[in-house]
Amino acid sequence: MFYKIGCVVAALVLLASCGNDQVADKELTVKKDSVVAPLDECTQLFNEAKLNDDILLRATVVNEDVAQKAIISFYNFANLCRKDSLAPVFLVKAGQVAQSIGKYTQAQSMFVKCKDDFVDFKNRGAALFLLAQLYDDPAKLNNEPEARKIYNQIIREYPETAFANDSKAAIQNLGKTDEQLVQEFLKKNK
Numbered sequence: 001m002f003y004k005i006g007c008v009v010a011a012l013v014l015l016a017s018c019g020n021d022q023v024a025d026k027e028l029t030v031k032k033d034s035v036v037a038p039l040d041e042c043t044q045l046f047n048e049a050k051l052n053d054d055i056l057l058r059a060t061v062v063n064e065d066v067a068q069k070a071i072i073s074f075y076n077f078a079n080l081c082r083k084d085s086l087a088p089v090f091l092v093k094a095g096q097v098a099q100s101i102g103k104y105t106q107a108q109s110m111f112v113k114c115k116d117d118f119v120d121f122k123n124r125g126a127a128l129f130l131l132a133q134l135y136d137d138p139a140k141l142n143n144e145p146e147a148r149k150i151y152n153q154i155i156r157e158y159p160e161t162a163f164a165n166d167s168k169a170a171i172q173n174l175g176k177t178d179e180q181l182v183q184e185f186l187k188k189n190k
Helices: 001-028 039-057 064-080 085-101 104-117 124-136 142-155 164-174 179-188
Strands: 027-033 035-038
Touching: 001 085, 039 064, 039 085, 064 085, 064 104, 085 104, 085 124, 104 124, 124 142, 142 164
Parallel strands: none
Antiparallel strands: 027 035
């Protein structure tokens, strides 16, 4: 009888301690001036994204597994913490990292999400330009009509920026081969 009671008590203690660990994990705290504040989910996601960003910035060669981990952490922060002013910044970073490892449709989805979900983002013109270049490049998405559409959107929405000037030049060069561009450049500089 005591053996059964002992087993039941041991099981209850084990279950209680497991439950307490889960609560403790969710209630990570930061001490600041002796006040304990819960570390919320967005802070955790930001810290993870920042850590991955730091790893990428220090890397001399981009490892695809590290890059994918960074993309996921950037996206998670941007998607779950949409009200944070850094959310669109991390979407652009996710797109750039995806592009750097040849994941062009993944990069496209990040830039499109930034374009559509963060219309007031102060660097939205840059995100649009990156998207247009992705469409413009024959080795990447190779979609000149979509590139033209985005370049024209930049000119319309951000007329007084360098992105508008670059978009005008890009439209003039749509469909031209590298050789044609070099020939035009040489003619202009004679």
